[in-house]
Amino acid sequence: MAKETARGQAARLVLGVTEERRVLFDQIAQGILTQLAPAERAQAQRLTLSTLRNLSRADSVLKPLLRKRPPPPVLALLRVSVTAMLAEGEPPHAVVSEAVGALRAGGRHSEGMAGMANAVLRRAGETAPENWAALPPPILPGWLRGRLMSAYGKVAVIAMEAAHAAGAPLDLTPKDRDAAALAERVGGVALPTGSVRLARAGQISELQGYADGDWWVQDAAAALPAKVLAPRPGERVLDLCSAPGGKTLQLAAAGAKVTALDISAERMERLRENLTRCRLSAEAVIDDALQWQPPDAFDAILLDAPCSATGTIRRHPDLPHVRDKSGLNETVALQAALLDRALTWLRPGGRLVFATCSLLPEEGERQVSAALARHPGLRADRAALALPGVDAGWITAENGLRTRPDLWPERGGMDGFFIAALHISQ
Numbered sequence: 001m002a003k004e005t006a007r008g009q010a011a012r013l014v015l016g017v018t019e020e021r022r023v024l025f026d027q028i029a030q031g032i033l034t035q036l037a038p039a040e041r042a043q044a045q046r047l048t049l050s051t052l053r054n055l056s057r058a059d060s061v062l063k064p065l066l067r068k069r070p071p072p073p074v075l076a077l078l079r080v081s082v083t084a085m086l087a088e089g090e091p092p093h094a095v096v097s098e099a100v101g102a103l104r105a106g107g108r109h110s111e112g113m114a115g116m117a118n119a120v121l122r123r124a125g126e127t128a129p130e131n132w133a134a135l136p137p138p139i140l141p142g143w144l145r146g147r148l149m150s151a152y153g154k155v156a157v158i159a160m161e162a163a164h165a166a167g168a169p170l171d172l173t174p175k176d177r178d179a180a181a182l183a184e185r186v187g188g189v190a191l192p193t194g195s196v197r198l199a200r201a202g203q204i205s206e207l208q209g210y211a212d213g214d215w216w217v218q219d220a221a222a223a224l225p226a227k228v229l230a231p232r233p234g235e236r237v238l239d240l241c242s243a244p245g246g247k248t249l250q251l252a253a254a255g256a257k258v259t260a261l262d263i264s265a266e267r268m269e270r271l272r273e274n275l276t277r278c279r280l281s282a283e284a285v286i287d288d289a290l291q292w293q294p295p296d297a298f299d300a301i302l303l304d305a306p307c308s309a310t311g312t313i314r315r316h317p318d319l320p321h322v323r324d325k326s327g328l329n330e331t332v333a334l335q336a337a338l339l340d341r342a343l344t345w346l347r348p349g350g351r352l353v354f355a356t357c358s359l360l361p362e363e364g365e366r367q368v369s370a371a372l373a374r375h376p377g378l379r380a381d382r383a384a385l386a387l388p389g390v391d392a393g394w395i396t397a398e399n400g401l402r403t404r405p406d407l408w409p410e411r412g413g414m415d416g417f418f419i420a421a422l423h424i425s426q
Ligand SMILES: C[S@@+](CC[C@H](N)C(=O)[O-])C[C@H]1O[C@@H](n2cnc3c(N)ncnc32)[C@H](O)[C@@H]1O
Pocket: 240, 241, 242, 243, 244, 245, 246, 247, 248, 261, 262, 263, 264, 267, 287, 288, 289, 290, 304, 305, 306, 307, 357
């Protein structure tokens, strides 16, 4: 049997996404990369993400060179090989000979495929860097593109697609909120909203302060909901839909008495590990929020509701391939049910921050407008959104904070989120 390689496994992962519509995280969690050494595992993951972010570019290079579409596993290997050469700068000779060797080892008809791959990849490898760079980035699937066009317009959607293809830098949230000091320690840049950004990730656990729990990985936009909630020391705060716990860590670090609830035992295990590493504490509850009842009312609730996750495509380029609009109505209904239920757990005068990592208005702007219409005692607190580093243009007519991947283009973008601060009457 041929030795497993990073590129070979990347091709299997890409095939799983494009043909079987399997989420990348699930494929990796099921152990597909375990036969590789750690460095090769990292290379396979990087190459898989890069291939998915450049899929239509690789296809534009391959199409004129192919007489007919090869079988899916062969196409996946060609796409990965083209991306390795043209996007990742891997040496063409090594990429071509490995792909040819892998196909030759593949049994019946393999000789023909190997010959075809040899010819096609040699030619593909000669693509001039400026021609590769000039190819347009992949466009979003029609159901999502149409919705985003209606919400934000064509120019913004094209900018979002460029941001998706560019990927995401690594953002850290400092436990002591001293972004300037942490930026200096890890060689990053302090962002105006208080996160620290590193252009290249490398091995996260090797960064200074990881073992001591001085920071955690969290996109700059994902760090905003807890800042909008602005918990005070000693306040009773519920982090609803909390796992794996980035926002729980922020709330606990601010000195709040946090209850963190999530339905997923597996994800809550990661929340516990994060709390332990960062030497922070919170009461962890595994339960269905639609069944659970708290013993006492809360001063404040952060509801980071389950959603389409369309704001995170920069990090999860598999999403447009594995998800469609089926289930969206149910998710929107679940968000409304969670919001209505959570409001009954607030003390009079208490506050709730509603957040989703979605670009879709039905999971953000429209969800909150509908909640305000259902609950006469509820009002949106626009002032709570005016945080340091937040551009006034991100605050919407619906009194929400709307972030998008195409914001901060010169800094490397941010995830798409919608955040609203809601106050219940006394
Ligand atoms: C957007 S994620 C939360 C991310 C988390 N707040 C963080 O910052 O790390 C949404 C979470 O909602 C949880 N969830 C979905 N349905 C739920 C329910 N009925 N009750 C409680 N949690 C639920 C999922 O398990 C998932 O962890």
